[in-house]
Amino acid sequence: MITRRRLLVALGPGVIAVPLRSFAQQQPARIARIGFLGVTSPSLPVSVIRVEALRTGLRDLGYVEGKNLTIEFRWAEGRHERLPELAAQLVRLKVDVIVAQGTPGANAAKQATATIPIVMPVVADPVATGLVASLVRPGGNVTGLTWFSHEVSAKRLGLLRDAVPRTKRVAVLINPDNSSNAPILQAMELAARQLKLEIQPFEARGANELESAFATMAARRVDAVTIIDDAMLIANAKAIANLAAKKRFPLIGFNEVAEAGGLMAYGPSFPEMFQRAANYVDKILKGAKPGELPIERATRFELLINLKTAKALGLTLPQSLLQRADQVIE
Secondary structure (H helix, E strand, O other): OOOHHHHHHHHOOHHHHHHHHHHHHHOOOOOEEEEEEEOOOOOOHHHHHHHHHHHHHHHHOOOOEOOOEEEEEEEOOOOHHHHHHHHHHHHHOOOOEEEEOHHHHHHHHHHHOOOOOEEEEEEOOOOOOOOOOOOOOOOOOEEEEEOOHHHHHHHHHHHHHHHOOOOOEEEEEEOOOOOOHHHHHHHHHHHHHHHOOEEEEEEOOOHHHHHHHHHHHHHOOOOEEEEOOOHHHHHOHHHHHHHHHHHOOOEEEOHHHHHOOOOEEEEEOHHHHHHHHHHHHHHHHOOOOHHHOOOEEOOOEEEEEEHHHHHHOOOOOOHHHHHHOOEEEO
16 A cells, blocks of 8 residues: 555655646736726717727737726716716726826816826826826826827917918817816917917807807808817717808818818827827836826827818818828818
8 A cells, every 4th residue: 555655755746736837827817907987978989999999909918808807988978077976986996097088087087086097098288287297207196198289279270271261260169168178279379360360269068069059150250160179079070070061161170070071180190099098008007107107299190181071162272281181081
């Protein structure tokens, strides 16, 4: 009869190593839990595209939903007043990181927690709105990407003047619930004076207010329309483009508005910025402090021109402007 001790000696140290390796292999991989705070509706095409861009960025970094990643979504459906409670829900879930859409989403997340890291895929000016202390050292628990909307919005005025030299009065469509508007309007006022233009803000808090805003624009005899980027307005790009076409207003804004039938668009690729936000999430999950991760500024901007719309408006665009376009929609 072989005793247990003799058997272990005969088999050698490998008998101990095997079960230890098996135990290690059975240990479940840590599942990262991300909270996504959305301002708009998840069913909107623009929301689908940007969320998929974020998911693509995460997959490229090795994160697989259901395996080592869970994303908890909360959507305000365009109602900014819901954002604080939705942010609080994500805090109660104790997510590892909150990805917050736009300045309103980032503000709500920052007010809800000072400890959970917050990543902003797209914000206008995080310093001017008080989200971070500086671009190089954000401080606190917030970091992400910016594209400085005030510079882009001012640039759009110049593009409108180039496209339609007769332009004198420009309507600026804004969502008054967005706290990033003030510094953007200031920059646009300065640019307008230099271009000898008059700008007039028109407000719309939701899709149901767009038609009345455009009716007022027509009553005030504006010559063209530009948009201060906002998640709700981007989500309603088609409706805005249709109203501009109905009133025969040259319209410039974000990419979606030109694709929907507006005259022009100038700005960064927002899906690309959402994809790049995954890098911040990854670094934070690996131990980086958000306050020490510099804010990344968009560096690539595109000019889109809808030539079909120009023809419908009876406009002959300068060849010099067409040559500057990254994309011409015909």
